[in-house]
Amino acid sequence: MDYEYDYYDYPDRVDLTAHEPILTIASILGQAYFQCALSGLRFGFAATKSIVRGHIRLIDNLQASRNPEQSREETIRTLVDEARGCLRDVGEAASCEVRRLQSKLGTLQEVAREVIVEGNHPDSVYIRRWKAKS
Amino acid sequence: MEGKVLKGQRVLLPEFDLAEMNSANTGGGIISDLRLGSEIARLKSEVDKWIDSCSEEMRPTLRWQFSGGAKYFRPLTVFSCFRAMFNGEIDKQARIAALVVELIHNMTLIVDDIVDESQYRRKKLTLHYQFGILPALMTSGFIVSEAYRLVRSHPRTIELVSELISRLGVAECLQWRLRRRPLGFEDWWQIASEDTGSMFEICACLGSRGERLRRFGLLLGVLYHGCDDVADVRGVEALGGGGEADVRDGILTLPASIAIRNPEISALFLNPTEEARRQLAAAFQAALPLAEQRLDELAAQAKSEAIENARDPRDLLTLINYTRGLSAR
Numbered sequence: 001m002d003y004e005y006d007y008y009d010y011p012d013r014v015d016l017t018a019h020e021p022i023l024t025i026a027s028i029l030g031q032a033y034f035q036c037a038l039s040g041l042r043f044g045f046a047a048t049k050s051i052v053r054g055h056i057r058l059i060d061n062l063q064a065s066r067n068p069e070q071s072r073e074e075t076i077r078t079l080v081d082e083a084r085g086c087l088r089d090v091g092e093a094a095s096c097e098v099r100r101l102q103s104k105l106g107t108l109q110e111v112a113r114e115v116i117v118e119g120n121h122p123d124s125v126y127i128r129r130w131k132a133k134s
Numbered sequence: 135m136e137g138k139v140l141k142g143q144r145v146l147l148p149e150f151d152l153a154e155m156n157s158a159n160t161g162g163g164i165i166s167d168l169r170l171g172s173e174i175a176r177l178k179s180e181v182d183k184w185i186d187s188c189s190e191e192m193r194p195t196l197r198w199q200f201s202g203g204a205k206y207f208r209p210l211t212v213f214s215c216f217r218a219m220f221n222g223e224i225d226k227q228a229r230i231a232a233l234v235v236e237l238i239h240n241m242t243l244i245v246d247d248i249v250d251e252s253q254y255r256r257k258k259l260t261l262h263y264q265f266g267i268l269p270a271l272m273t274s275g276f277i278v279s280e281a282y283r284l285v286r287s288h289p290r291t292i293e294l295v296s297e298l299i300s301r302l303g304v305a306e307c308l309q310w311r312l313r314r315r316p317l318g319f320e321d322w323w324q325i326a327s328e329d330t331g332s333m334f335e336i337c338a339c340l341g342s343r344g345e346r347l348r349r350f351g352l353l354l355g356v357l358y359h360g361c362d363d364v365a366d367v368r369g370v371e372a373l374g375g376g377g378e379a380d381v382r383d384g385i386l387t388l389p390a391s392i393a394i395r396n397p398e399i400s401a402l403f404l405n406p407t408e409e410a411r412r413q414l415a416a417a418f419q420a421a422l423p424l425a426e427q428r429l430d431e432l433a434a435q436a437k438s439e440a441i442e443n444a445r446d447p448r449d450l451l452t453l454i455n456y457t458r459g460l461s462a463r
Contacts, residue, residue: 126310131246133359
């Protein structure tokens, strides 16, 4: 009896194939986390690049403003214009990164769905499974 | 019956109507709780005025579609989001937005009833059953063109209305193309968020004139969809059934999406024979506590969105509480 008990309870004897879907799901979640972290880093890098470029332009423009022909008002307008461009760059980088991350997570969702075998077989007849709410 | 062109045999499901919204559930009703009685009355009169201004040819179908039974829940969302951000009298732009949302909502109902071959809506014959498919389809197209005409001087509103109509179309085509077997809650979420959620999302953007309440709108819409699903199962449960029409038609309600996580129930759901329907109804009823739990979570998320993003979230919280209460009706 003791032997039987040990046999079923001993981790090495556990049928690993039964755990495969669970491992797959855990791996999918891990990949999702990796993609999120990567996305954060990529955005952080792109934003840093844009902001640094913005600061360099700010300094360049301040140096150019020493030119007596350029009025203070013109300098301010130039700086505002450059700052707006810099913020647009950061915003665009953010939207681009969000879209990329959404696409990656969408692909992972599909992979997760495929763990259930029946989910891979489309119905031959279309059934509209909702009714519009009044 | 005029224009009897289809043989759909959908039964009439219990619905909550404007009278109910005015009187039941929260004592004085949601419209009076939100102090929007005069705005809704004004909206109704604007709808009537708009119909009178339309081509004589279209007036009978429009009158039929817009008469009685409307809950005006989407315009209420537009007004509440406006107040939550601007805390003042409802202005002309918000009124036009509410009117346009009501028009687009009705367009979607007309198309939906045709696609589903539904015989009844709001306790009366559907437009295509009353007048025929062609007049109903033309009326839906006419409504869309009128909606755009009404907002012709508001580019952002045009953009949002376009986003809504295209999202509804894309979601519908995607579901048709994939013909996927539903696997659980996530499939329900996709339906609820693109069908009802997208409409409320746009209502929130129109009312708040920005993006801050977009997610609140989505969550409110999904909550509304889910509470209505649960109410349908619960309503028929009280009569000894269990969402019979939904079971027969293979509708993926919130309780159904939870129940089909069980592979045996899933197999029955995909092939609902006469015998299987009773088992399915019982399984959906058994899933009600989990469905209610999901709805509680959704309501909590919607509340935190409202609190974090609105200047004055009180009306939004009232709206959420009312919506959450609909599952018990």
